[in-house]
Amino acid sequence: MDNLTSFKSFKDERGYLLPISFSVLDFVPKRVFVVNGVPPGCVRGNHSHYKTKQYLICTSGAVNVILDNGTSIETKLLSEGDAILIPELIWDSQEFLAEGSSIMVLCSTEYDINDYILTYDEFINEIRKI
Numbered sequence: 001m002d003n004l005t006s007f008k009s010f011k012d013e014r015g016y017l018l019p020i021s022f023s024v025l026d027f028v029p030k031r032v033f034v035v036n037g038v039p040p041g042c043v044r045g046n047h048s049h050y051k052t053k054q055y056l057i058c059t060s061g062a063v064n065v066i067l068d069n070g071t072s073i074e075t076k077l078l079s080e081g082d083a084i085l086i087p088e089l090i091w092d093s094q095e096f097l098a099e100g101s102s103i104m105v106l107c108s109t110e111y112d113i114n115d116y117i118l119t120y121d122e123f124i125n126e127i128r129k130i
Contacts, residue, residue: 003085004076007057011080018059018081020106026085027053029106034059035094036102045093048117050126053108056094057083061101066093070127078103089130091123 010017022028035044036059056065058078065076065084068091076084086092094103109115117123 003087004078005083005085007081007083009081016060016080018057020057025055025106027108029055029108030110031107032104033107034102034104036060036100038096038101040096040099040101043093043095046091048091048123048126049088049109049115050117051088051109051115053088054086055083055106056086056092057081057104057106059102059104061099062097063101063103064095064097066095068092068123070124089117089123089126091117091120 007018007020009019038044056063056078058080060080063078065078065086067074067076067084067086069089070091078084117126
């Protein structure tokens with residue numbers, strides 16, 4: 001599950017610039033959202049998708065991304081400019097490590113609640129079908 005990548009970012013006295021060229025992604029994004037204002041130590045995510053792939057991109061701070069494929073669990077640390085591809089049928093969680101940490105999420109599909117696997121037991125049942 002080594003889908004970690006880094007985008008070239010630019011930081012100077014004027015601030016931080018993180019350009020993302022869609023041509024380097026595995027899909028053309030259909031939806032984008034930002035998660036920020038999360039207290040340090042708080043965990044978000046805790047779900048999987050049937051069809052949606054996502055890029056989680058750390059735009060500030062630091063976030064641990066926990067990936068579970070049903071047989072093994074990996075934790076990847078994302079810092080500013082780091083990104084990770086989350087394929088479909090991966091249970092993932094994000095632990096926000098520092099005040100002001102944020103992630104931008106690029107999704108391969110539009111929002112559809114029926115694409116979400118919201119309980120771990122349901123996730124494991126889906127993995128066993130494969």
